[in-house]
Amino acid sequence: MENTASLIKMKKQGNKIAMLTAYDYPSAKIAQAAGVDVLLVGDSLGMVVLGYDSTVKVTVEDMVHHGKAARRGATDTFLVVDMPFGSFHGSWDRTLENAMRIFQETNAQALKLEGAGEVLEVTRKLVGAGIPIVAHLGLLPQSAAVLGGYKVQGKTASAAKQLIEDAKACEAAGACMLVLECIPHQLAEQVTQELTIPVIGIGAGSETDGQVLVYHDTVKYGSHHLPKFVQSYAEAGETMQQGLSQYVEEVKSGAFPKEQHRFTMKEEELEQLYGSK
Numbered sequence: 317m318e319n320t321a322s323l324i325k326m327k328k329q330g331n332k333i334a335m336l337t338a339y340d341y342p343s344a345k346i347a348q349a350a351g352v353d354v355l356l357v358g359d360s361l362g363m364v365v366l367g368y369d370s371t372v373k374v375t376v377e378d379m380v381h382h383g384k385a386a387r388r389g390a391t392d393t394f395l396v397v398d399m400p401f402g403s404f405h406g407s408w409d410r411t412l413e414n415a416m417r418i419f420q421e422t423n424a425q426a427l428k429l430e431g432a433g434e435v436l437e438v439t440r441k442l443v444g445a446g447i448p449i450v451a452h453l454g455l456l457p458q459s460a461a462v463l464g465g466y467k468v469q470g471k472t473a474s475a476a477k478q479l480i481e482d483a484k485a486c487e488a489a490g491a492c493m494l495v496l497e498c499i500p501h502q503l504a505e506q507v508t509q510e511l512t513i514p515v516i517g518i519g520a521g522s523e524t525d526g527q528v529l530v531y532h533d534t535v536k537y538g539s540h541h542l543p544k545f546v547q548s549y550a551e552a553g554e555t556m557q558q559g560l561s562q563y564v565e566e567v568k569s570g571a572f573p574k575e576q577h578r579f580t581m582k583e584e585e586l587e588q589l590y591g592s593k
């Protein structure tokens with residue numbers, strides 16, 4: 317299993333980090349078998365698994381539930397769990413309680429927090445409490461209502477300058493890794509060069525230290541809109557639907573179940589049950 321030191325080593329040696337989300341036992345198990353370096357139990361689960369139209373309804377309870385399931389499927393992969401909307405703002409006591417609960421119950425290697433600004437202090441304190449923190453800058457889905465939707469961030473010189481400052485501040489606050497979402501590739505490259513910690517991109521070009529994508533996008537599972545930055549590598553949804561339609565057909569036609577699917581009572585037991593002929 318990777319650790320924060322081996323991930324930094326991968327960055328230094330130019331070995332790309334393959335990160336993917338996973339939300340349950342089978343997805344995590346398959347991702348681990350595929351050789352994924354870092355798994356993220358993302359709050360995107362609210363959208364791709366629970367069917368919400370944003371991530372803001374996702375709760376600490378949801379993250380614990382899915383994080384534990386993913387961990388059971390991937391016992392030997394560096395696991396990051398998202399802190400959900402609202403769970404790390406407000407009082408420090410409540411933030412610590414939420415972070416400890418997710419960290420302890422899921423056995424995660426790190427938790428991920430969206431944003432800089434007032435979140436920097438939270439990162440500093442959680443790292444101080446012994447919880448490794450992954451930072452997340454650029455498009456922040458939990459702040460979509462404030463940002464005006466899922467839009468590319470850091471497009472102007474001044475926004476880019478702010479993002480570079482924020483990224484440095486996240487590293488200074490003790491973050492062990494940084495996710496950059498939906499920003500121009502030139503900016504992502506600049507941030508990657510300026511930081512010591514690994515920088516993982518999603519919609520941030522090819523020059524980051526690694527990439528992360530959403531599981532369901534990567535294998536095309538679910539009928540949601542795929543963002544421009546996604547590459548799909550399988551047609552899982554289509555394969556599943558084809559299989560399931562055949563199942564329905566065979567139940568209707570009586571083709572399923574066959575002899576090999578059934579259980580048989582011994583002749584002598586049948587005689588006792590119904591009396592001999």
Ligand SMILES: Nc1nc(=O)c2c([nH]1)NC[C@@H]1CN(c3ccc(C(=O)N[C@@H](CCC(=O)O)C(=O)O)cc3)CN21
Nearest residue numbers: 360363364371457466467468498530533540543544545
């Ligand atoms: N299925 C899924 N994949 C994701 O990558 C993802 C989620 N859900 N949910 C949480 C966030 C939200 N994300 C998103 C969702 C949509 C766009 C999107 O449609 N962006 C436009 C760009 C708009 C612009 O030009 O500013 C695109 O066309 O890709 C981007 C990020 C990334 N995350």
Ligand SMILES: CC(C)C(=O)C(=O)O
Nearest residue numbers: 337358359360495528
């Ligand atoms: C898109 C990734 C980085 C994420 O935060 C999530 O899946 O929730």
Ligand SMILES: [Mg+2]
Nearest residue numbers: 358359360398
């Ligand atoms: Mg997330």
